[in-house]
Amino acid sequence: xxxxxxxxxxxxxxxxxxxxxxxxxxxxxxxxxxxxxxxxxxxxxxxxxxxxxxxxxxxxxxxxxxxxxxxxxxxxxxxxxxxxxxxxxxxxxxxxxxxxxxxxxxxxxxxxxxxxxxxxxxxxxxxxxxxxxxxxxxxxxxxxxxxxxxxxxxxxxxxxxxxxxxxxxxxxxxxxxxxxxxxxxxxxxxxxxxxxxxxxxxxxxxxxxxxxxxxxxxxxxxxxxxxxxxxxxxxxxxxxxxxxxxxxxxxxxxxxxxxxxxxxxxxxxxxxxxxxxxxxxxxxxxxxxxxxxxxxxxxxxxxxxxx
Amino acid sequence: xxxxxxxxxxxxxxxxxxxxxxxxxxxxxxxxxxxxxxxxxxxxxxxxxxxxxxxxxxxxxxxxxxxxxxxxxxxxxxxxxxxxxxxxxxxxxxxxxxxxxxxxxxxxxxxxxxxxxxxxxxxxxxxxxxxxxxxxxxxxxxxxxxxxxxxxxxxxxxxxxxxxxxxxxxxxxxxxxxxxxxxxxxxxxxxxxxxxxxxxxxxxxxxxxxxxxxxxxxxxxxxxxxxxxxxxxxxxxxxxxxxxxxxxxxxxxxxxxxxxxxxxxxxxxxxxxxxxxxxxxxxxxxxxxxxxxxxxxxxxxxxxxxxxxxxxxxxxx
Amino acid sequence: xxxxxxxxxxxxxxxxxxxxxxxxxxxxxxxxxxxxxxxxxxxxxxxxxxxxxxxxxxxxxxxxxxxxxxxxxxxxxxxxxxxxxxxxxxxxxxxxxxxxxxxxxxxxxxxxxxxxxxxxxxxxxxxxxxxxxxxxxxxxxxxxxxxxxxxxxxxxxxxxxxxxxxxxxxxxxxxxxxxxxxxxxxxxxxxxxxxxxxxxxxxxxxxxxxxxxxxxxxxxxxxxxxxxxxxxxxxxxxxxxxxxxxxxxxxxxxxxxxxxxxxxxxxxxxxxxxxxxxxxxxxxxxxxxxxxxxxxxxxxxxxxxxxxxxxxxxxxxxxxxxxxxxxxxxxxxxxxxxxxxxxxxxxxxxxxxxxxxxxxxxxxxx
Numbered sequence: 001x002x003x004x005x006x007x008x009x010x011x012x013x014x015x016x017x018x019x020x021x022x023x024x025x026x027x028x029x030x031x032x033x034x035x036x037x038x039x040x041x042x043x044x045x046x047x048x049x050x051x052x053x054x055x056x057x058x059x060x061x062x063x064x065x066x067x068x069x070x071x072x073x074x075x076x077x078x079x080x081x082x083x084x085x086x087x088x089x090x091x092x093x094x095x096x097x098x099x100x101x102x103x104x105x106x107x108x109x110x111x112x113x114x115x116x117x118x119x120x121x122x123x124x125x126x127x128x129x130x131x132x133x134x135x136x137x138x139x140x141x142x143x144x145x146x147x148x149x150x151x152x153x154x155x156x157x158x159x160x161x162x163x164x165x166x167x168x169x170x171x172x173x174x175x176x177x178x179x180x181x182x183x184x185x186x187x188x189x190x191x192x193x194x195x196x197x198x199x200x201x202x203x204x205x206x207x208x209x210x211x212x213x214x215x216x217x218x219x220x221x222x223x224x225x226x227x228x229x230x231x232x233x234x235x236x237x238x239x240x241x242x243x244x245x246x247x248x249x250x251x252x253x254x255x256x257x258x259x260x261x262x263x264x265x266x267x268x269x270x271x272x273x274x275x276x277x278x279x280x281x282x283x284x285x286x287x288x289x290x291x292x293x294x295x296x297x298x299x300x301x302x303x304x305x306x307x
Numbered sequence: 308x309x310x311x312x313x314x315x316x317x318x319x320x321x322x323x324x325x326x327x328x329x330x331x332x333x334x335x336x337x338x339x340x341x342x343x344x345x346x347x348x349x350x351x352x353x354x355x356x357x358x359x360x361x362x363x364x365x366x367x368x369x370x371x372x373x374x375x376x377x378x379x380x381x382x383x384x385x386x387x388x389x390x391x392x393x394x395x396x397x398x399x400x401x402x403x404x405x406x407x408x409x410x411x412x413x414x415x416x417x418x419x420x421x422x423x424x425x426x427x428x429x430x431x432x433x434x435x436x437x438x439x440x441x442x443x444x445x446x447x448x449x450x451x452x453x454x455x456x457x458x459x460x461x462x463x464x465x466x467x468x469x470x471x472x473x474x475x476x477x478x479x480x481x482x483x484x485x486x487x488x489x490x491x492x493x494x495x496x497x498x499x500x501x502x503x504x505x506x507x508x509x510x511x512x513x514x515x516x517x518x519x520x521x522x523x524x525x526x527x528x529x530x531x532x533x534x535x536x537x538x539x540x541x542x543x544x545x546x547x548x549x550x551x552x553x554x555x556x557x558x559x560x561x562x563x564x565x566x567x568x569x570x571x572x573x574x575x576x577x578x579x580x581x582x583x584x585x586x587x588x589x590x591x592x593x594x595x596x597x598x599x600x601x602x603x604x605x606x607x608x609x610x611x612x613x614x615x616x617x618x619x620x621x622x623x624x
Numbered sequence: 625x626x627x628x629x630x631x632x633x634x635x636x637x638x639x640x641x642x643x644x645x646x647x648x649x650x651x652x653x654x655x656x657x658x659x660x661x662x663x664x665x666x667x668x669x670x671x672x673x674x675x676x677x678x679x680x681x682x683x684x685x686x687x688x689x690x691x692x693x694x695x696x697x698x699x700x701x702x703x704x705x706x707x708x709x710x711x712x713x714x715x716x717x718x719x720x721x722x723x724x725x726x727x728x729x730x731x732x733x734x735x736x737x738x739x740x741x742x743x744x745x746x747x748x749x750x751x752x753x754x755x756x757x758x759x760x761x762x763x764x765x766x767x768x769x770x771x772x773x774x775x776x777x778x779x780x781x782x783x784x785x786x787x788x789x790x791x792x793x794x795x796x797x798x799x800x801x802x803x804x805x806x807x808x809x810x811x812x813x814x815x816x817x818x819x820x821x822x823x824x825x826x827x828x829x830x831x832x833x834x835x836x837x838x839x840x841x842x843x844x845x846x847x848x849x850x851x852x853x854x855x856x857x858x859x860x861x862x863x864x865x866x867x868x869x870x871x872x873x874x875x876x877x878x879x880x881x882x883x884x885x886x887x888x889x890x891x892x893x894x895x896x897x898x899x900x901x902x903x904x905x906x907x908x909x910x911x912x913x914x915x916x917x918x919x920x921x922x923x924x925x926x927x928x929x930x931x932x933x934x935x936x937x938x939x940x941x942x943x944x945x946x947x948x949x950x951x952x953x954x955x956x957x958x959x960x961x962x963x964x965x966x967x968x969x970x971x972x973x974x975x976x977x978x979x980x981x982x983x984x985x986x987x988x989x990x
Contacts, residue, residue, distance in 0.1 A: 026440050026444040026445070026446060029436035029437060029439065029440040029444075030436070030437050030440050030441075030446065032432070032433040032436060032437070033433045033434065033436065033437030033496060033500060034437075036433060036489075036492065036493045036496050037456075037459065037493065037496060037497060039474075039493070040467070040471060040474075040489075040490060040493035040494075041459050041462075041467065041493065041497070043470070043474070044466070044467045044470035044471050044474065045462075045466060045467070045470070047470035047473065047474070048466050048467065048469060048470045051469060051470060051473070056473070105370075108366075108370070109367070109370060112363045112366055112367045112370075113367065114363075115359055115360060115362075115363035116360060116363040116364045116367050117360060117364055120363075120364045120367050120368065120371075121367065123371065124367050124368065124370060124371035124374075127371050127374045127375050127378075128370075128371070128374050130378065130602070131374055131377075131378070133601060133602055133605045134598050134601070134602075135553065135554035135572065135597060135598055135601055136554055136556065136572075137554065137556055137571075137572040137573075137575045137576055137594075137597070138575065138594040138595075138597055138598045140576070140579070141575055141576075141579055141590065141591075141594050142377050142378070142380070142381055142594065143377060144579055145380065145381075145384070145585075145587055145590075145591070146376075146377045146380055150391065150393045151380070151393060152376060152377070152380050152393070155393065156376075179374065179377070182374075236461050239463060240463030240464050240465055242464075242465070242556070242557050243554075243556040243557060243572075246556075246557075247556065247575075247576045247579065248579075250580075260465075261463070261465050264465050265465075265468075265557070268468075268469055269561065274469055274472075274473075277469055278469045278470075280465075281463070281465040281466045281468070281469065282466065284463055284465055284466070285462070285463055285465075285466050288463050292461070
């Protein structure tokens with residue numbers, strides 16, 4: 001091997017070559033990613049935490065020059081009835097139409113898919129997944145039109161003159177969210193279902209257990225880690241969901257559907273209160289973090305086993 | 308459901324009957340022509356299973372119809388001349404598509420394309436470099452970096468919106484499709500890095516070592532050896548980034564208010580806002596045009612790239 | 625009336641051309657310990673699953689207690705099954721595992737507790753009741769699975785290779801335990817295994833299967849001494865029976881079969897059966913213990929000179945693998961006979977035990 005080649009081969013050291021100095025290529029290659037992430041992720045987080053304690057505005061006197069105002073925003077938040085109403089809406093949106101409803105419908109689809117003919121399973125599965133794949137704005141438009149007075153939904157429930165987005169906006173938004181998100185649960189829970197050993201179910205059958213007893217006492221408990229993980233992922237995905245609701249109702253009528261992400265946008269960009277909006281976003285993050293901690297707590301035994 | 312019974316046990320006991328013809332003789336004895344069982348008998352599901360299957364099929368179909376109905380309306384409206392929010396017999400016309408394109412949908416979709424492509428290119432390049440470095444090189448604080456990468460993917464985007472807006476104001480980067488793409492790329496980079504790092508981990512290092520012996524430099528190795536091998540993972544990451552950027556709503560809404568730059572997502576939305584003057588037909592066509600690329604990409608992902616779609620649950624508006 | 629009856633039972637799977645079980649007729653008597661044995665893929669597990677109800681026969685009827693069961697779900701058949709991998713509920717304690725069936729049947733709590741105590745005591749698993757299956761060893765899990773089956777008080781026990789995941793010592797011990805339990809609770813038992821030793825030691829009757837067909841059903845001793853065909857003769861018995869290619873010779877002095885350098889006189893029905901063959905080939909079988917060292921002074925039995933290839937001392941006896949010309953055969957000799965590889969020995973065949981088979985069909989001729 002020529003000296004030049006040997007030299008070059010030496011310069012390229014595989015990772016297994018043990019500890020060494022930080023090589024110039026490494027720094028170079030990590031540089032763009034680090035810049036992007038620090039600049040557009042880490043710095044903004046810190047900046048957000050700072051801004052939440054100021055009185056910055058979108059336009060006007062405090063847009064360029066703003067002051068530190070301490071806990072003023074949070075004080076305002078605590079006393080703001082619309083904030084708490086938004087929190088309530090968010091919790092219902094995430095927990096009921098997200099976690100509970102999507103898990104149940106997703107689980108039902110997974111269980112039914114097990115027993116049904118393959119063609120049925122594949123076809124219905126594709127339809128459900130299609131609902132999930134569509135871009136959010138398209139889904140928003142779809143459900144907007146679907147629930148208009150004279151539209152298909154109002155026809156189905158036989159109140160053709162009801163604009164459902166005015167009468168039961170939150171319900172419609174929740175249903176749209178359920179429609180859109182179920183596929184994810186269906187896929188994850190199907191995979192989880194397939195990983196339950198069939199012999200365990202057969203043993204339960206031999207013991208004389210009927211379908212429902214087997215489902216609730218054997219199958220679902222075995223699937224617990226999958227189910228909890230699924231719920232965590234649903235939460236993370238739903239809690240920051242802005243587009244679907246905003247595009248359908250703009251948060252209204254009034255603030256009837258103003259879940260926290262929407263409420264934050266309205267306060268920051270419609271009512272000019274950027275700082276207050278930031279504070280709301282911080283609150284949102286805190287709620288998300290709290291819920292995640294609860295989940296991880298639930299998954300502790302499995303996480304420990306995985307180590 | 309997976310069975311615990313061992314799948315393949317060797318048929319070890321019949322083989323040792325070495326003495327000529329014996330194995331064959333016994334095998335033949337064991338395989339006298341079976342009791343005639345008609346094909347129909349085999350294919351017909353067992354009687355007790357049939358009832359179960361029928362119930363499952365019916366409920367499944369009901370649920371399927373429930374999911375399908377809104378989509379039926381969409382297709383119906385897109386192809387009807389005087390579409391309204393009610394269902395009517397479609398008249399199979401492409402007029403709505405033409406109309407919506409001429410009224411701005413074409414431009415908006417072009418803008419979405421720009422955002423999608425530019426952000427994907429940026430994110431993919433950045434993530435390949437970082438993913439490779441994390442996979443192969445010694446990086447200080449690697450564990451911390453990886454953990455924070457995962458954590459960042461899970462962060463609610465709302466938190467970043469206002470600070471990014473402010474940063475862009477200070478930098479003068481507002482109302483620029485390019486810088487919007489940069490922000491969108493940054494949004495997808497954490498997850499793409501995680502995906503690619505794990506993917507590259509599974510590429511055997513021997514190929515790179517062989518190339519190094521041949522005298523190739525680091526960049527060439529990456530470009531000619533690693534990238535082709537990691538292509539499925541790269542494609543998945545790119546496709547997810549593209550889908551993310553294509554459907555992006557909140558970020559462009561805030562940092563690019565120039566009407567000429569409006570992507571299709573916001574375009575559809577502004578049409579909904581028009582409320583009383585909504586033209587359902589063209590708008591439905593618009594929505595369909597907007598959705599088709601995503602559907603196609605999703606099919607590509609699942610058919611040829613096997614998965615990654617489970618990760619797409621993180622797709623944010 | 626027999627407890628379990630299989631009438632003309634067949635099972636064909638959609639993607640496989642040949643049937644997994646082909647026209648099986650079997651009756652298991654009440655209280656009998658029947659072992660279904662055969663090589664992998666012979667259909668024994670499929671048959672067991674049809675008795676259990678997890679598979680529905682493509683043809684034929686499964687009767688339990690006289691009633692046809694084809695379309696009855698497993699949970700309604702009042703049977704108990706012990707699976708190869710025990711199939712304990714991993715998320716429940718052992719106590720809950722054992723209680724599961726009784727709770728499903730609505731038994732009162734006091735009864736459940738009492739029954740569990742009894743069975744746990746009998747199987748020696750009281751100390752395990754609070755633990756979960758993941759914490760138990762293979763042998764312990766197997767006992768729990770047995771306990772769960774016992775608590776079912778079923779019409780019959782079905783066991784699917786329950787010992788195959790245990791090590792040899794544990795297996796031998798569990799064989800005894802199972803026999804003991806069966807003696808104590810003489811419930812009809814169908815036991816599936818691929819190990820012929822388990823079959824021989826445990827069965828009241830053996831049902832030997834191959835390629836989906838039943839080859840022979842008989843008691844262990846009978847199957848050993850009177851195998852119905854070459855497959856049975858070869859499968860049962862360890863070391864395996866020796867087969868030789870023989871030729872029918874008809875010369876003046878009555879029908880004879882020659883194999884190696886020996887000659888065998890045929891008498892009675894054997895002779896007739898051999899005569900009826902369309903070809904002059906006969907397979908001759910001798911078990912290792914039926915081939916012995918010839919006495920020095922010679923005898924009336926046909927002998928053959930061989931070269932020793934392998935000596936396997938077992939303790940109470942020794943197994944020799946020898947070569948005679950181009951054939952290899954296995955025989956048993958007394959222990960410590962001082963033989964080594966390369967020695968030349970003369971072996972004699974105990975012709976009274978000779979088994980003759982038709983090389984084409986494998987069936988027994990004498």
